[in-house]
Amino acid sequence: MRNAFADEATQLGDADPRIVLLSGDIGNQLFDRFKSKKDGRFFNCGIAEANMMGVAAGMALSGLRPIIYTIAPFTTSRCYEQIRDDVCCHNLPVIIVGTGSGLSYAELGPTHHSCEDLAIMRVLPNMTVLAPADEVELRQCLRAALKLSEPAYIRIGKKDEEIIQKKDENFEIGRSITVREGSDTCLIGTGTILPVVLGAADALAVQGVAARVESFHTIKPLDEKTLADVFSRYPVVAVIEEHSRIGGLGGSIAEWLTKQDRMNGRLISFGTDDSFMHKIGTQDYARARYGLTSENIACQVMAIIA
Amino acid sequence: MVPELRLGTLRDIAREARIRIITNSHKTHTPHLGSCLSCVDILVAAYFNGLRIDPKKPKDPERDRFILSKGHGAAALFQILAMKGFYPESALESYGQNGSVFAEHPPIPDHLPGIEAATGSLGHGLPIALGMALAARIRKQRYNVIALLGDGECNEGSVWEAAMMAAAQRVANLMVIVDFNKWQATGRSEEVLELTPLADKWRAFGWNAREIDGHDMVQLADVLFKKNSDGKPVAVIAHTVKGKGVSFMEDDNNWHYRIPSKEELDAACHELEIGA
Numbered sequence: 213m214r215n216a217f218a219d220e221a222t223q224l225g226d227a228d229p230r231i232v233l234l235s236g237d238i239g240n241q242l243f244d245r246f247k248s249k250k251d252g253r254f255f256n257c258g259i260a261e262a263n264m265m266g267v268a269a270g271m272a273l274s275g276l277r278p279i280i281y282t283i284a285p286f287t288t289s290r291c292y293e294q295i296r297d298d299v300c301c302h303n304l305p306v307i308i309v310g311t312g313s314g315l316s317y318a319e320l321g322p323t324h325h326s327c328e329d330l331a332i333m334r335v336l337p338n339m340t341v342l343a344p345a346d347e348v349e350l351r352q353c354l355r356a357a358l359k360l361s362e363p364a365y366i367r368i369g370k371k372d373e374e375i376i377q378k379k380d381e382n383f384e385i386g387r388s389i390t391v392r393e394g395s396d397t398c399l400i401g402t403g404t405i406l407p408v409v410l411g412a413a414d415a416l417a418v419q420g421v422a423a424r425v426e427s428f429h430t431i432k433p434l435d436e437k438t439l440a441d442v443f444s445r446y447p448v449v450a451v452i453e454e455h456s457r458i459g460g461l462g463g464s465i466a467e468w469l470t471k472q473d474r475m476n477g478r479l480i481s482f483g484t485d486d487s488f489m490h491k492i493g494t495q496d497y498a499r500a501r502y503g504l505t506s507e508n509i510a511c512q513v514m515a516i517i518a
Numbered sequence: 519m520v521p522e523l524r525l526g527t528l529r530d531i532a533r534e535a536r537i538r539i540i541t542n543s544h545k546t547h548t549p550h551l552g553s554c555l556s557c558v559d560i561l562v563a564a565y566f567n568g569l570r571i572d573p574k575k576p577k578d579p580e581r582d583r584f585i586l587s588k589g590h591g592a593a594a595l596f597q598i599l600a601m602k603g604f605y606p607e608s609a610l611e612s613y614g615q616n617g618s619v620f621a622e623h624p625p626i627p628d629h630l631p632g633i634e635a636a637t638g639s640l641g642h643g644l645p646i647a648l649g650m651a652l653a654a655r656i657r658k659q660r661y662n663v664i665a666l667l668g669d670g671e672c673n674e675g676s677v678w679e680a681a682m683m684a685a686a687q688r689v690a691n692l693m694v695i696v697d698f699n700k701w702q703a704t705g706r707s708e709e710v711l712e713l714t715p716l717a718d719k720w721r722a723f724g725w726n727a728r729e730i731d732g733h734d735m736v737q738l739a740d741v742l743f744k745k746n747s748d749g750k751p752v753a754v755i756a757h758t759v760k761g762k763g764v765s766f767m768e769d770d771n772n773w774h775y776r777i778p779s780k781e782e783l784d785a786a787c788h789e790l791e792i793g794a
């Protein structure tokens with residue numbers, strides 16, 4: 213996914229001289245093609261994220277379109293006040309990309325996990341929050357975010373994520389993509405957990421339950437139209453995210469439900485626990501520790517439907 | 519050098535600004551008087567004798583940028599911008615009222631002409647100024663950027679992050695002025711976090727640093743107009759006195775938060791007027 217990001221950012225940078233790429237001392241060789249332009253639009257800002265965010269704001273105040281790239285916790289919680297005051301309060305077109313989001317860097321330990329970023333980004337006024345499922349969605353998210361004149365946060369994985377989506381001419385921020393139709397229940401995924409969600413739909417199918425699968429690449433603004441549809445149509449709507457169950461997409465949908473008249477559907481939420489994971493392992497291991505497996509999701513949904 | 523006549527005008531503007539700032543503090547209960555009075559001369563020198571700006575074209579892409587990184591000096595900046603003509607004096611009548619943009623810190627630029635960035639939380643202005651200075655390079659523009667920092671503000675790590683990047687990028691169109699009034703909100707800045715030798719710190723971070731009397735219009739003009747030819751960013755350590763201009767406010771940190779009474783206001787204005 214990060215290679216796709218670098219490739220897409222380079223293409224976009226070729227076409228738009230306002231685009232500037234700021235990296236927090238990561239992505240060795242990742243941006244060689246962007247750097248090879250030699251026109252002074254790539255900055256390794258060092259291990260100094262607060263400054264990097266302020267610099268991006270100053271550039272945006274001067275008519276440029278900065279894209280910031282570093283590991284998710286360092287580009288969100290590390291420099292949160294700069295995002296809040298410099299970028300969001302001024303409502304500037306700065307694109308913040310967090311790589312290795314969720315449990316992508318499970319083996320690096322809890323300092324490198326990012327299971328709060330959706331919550332803290334979506335609470336900020338003016339901020340659009342995106343979590344593409346694969347590199348196809350990522351490329352479209354990046355292009356769409358550049359058309360905004362407001363801040364956007366894009367949380368991405370690391371590398372070799374399964375490609376599920378096809379290029380969608382009608383891609384729009386705030387409009388979920390239906391990945392699979394189904395009449396019995398609805399599974400909503402956001403971000404790179406989508407293959408697990410599809411696996412859960414497969415497992416449900418074996419048991420005779422047809423699950424619709426939605427890819428919510430946009431956490432904010434929320435796709436209220438799709439939500440209204442699925443909550444009126446299905447008895448169970450499950451949200452699956454590689455993020456805390458507090459404050460992420462599930463939390464956001466729960467907030468939305470409080471504003472609705474009584475809905476038919478019941479919301480159940482899959483995500484990480486309200487705890488730090490101190491034991492290291494692979495991403496799959498970490499996901500499994502939090503019940504983010506196809507089998508567990510299918511099992512829990514079945515238990516409610518049956 | 520600044521002609522003698524012009525110097526007199528600059529000093530008159532600064533005196534008038536001080537009277538307005540103190541009067542406004544009394545009227546609207548706006549604090550940070552000490553911090554405002556320590557940077558008035560710097561603001562007057564910049565806005566009336568240094569920056570290439572046209573109040574009629576506040577968004578001119580080629581204008582110089584000034585960022586009040588010590589945002590709590592806004593009560594001074596608001597008066598200076600009105601005196602410079604960015605907005606009518608009458609706009610200040612709403613100061614401190616519900617719904618006004620004039621309060622204790624600068625609003626975002628969309629809300630007030632002449633403001634380049636909303637500040638208030640410290641340590642934000644220099645990174646923003648650095649971004650603007652780099653943007654000039656990318657867009658092949660020739661403007662300069664000045665960020666005015668407090669000495670207490672130099673506690674913030676982001677100041678030094680920006681200092682290192684500016685030096686690495688050899689950003690020559692960026693100037694920091696530190697309003698070195700030796701106090702921060704609740705104590706002597708030297709005792710809170712060790713600040714000195716401040717000019718040497720900036721030099722060690724790769725900047726050209728100069729120390730001046732921050733109330734001397736000649737020295738201020740000198741640094742504002744000095745051609746910067748060796749490619750380094752410039753740090754001006756402006757030695758100042760908190761509460762400068764009013765005998766009973768000078769170097770008394772109670773005026774960081776205190777609001778002058780009617781008697782104190784009258785006494786302060788009297789001092790400033792007879793000093794004319």
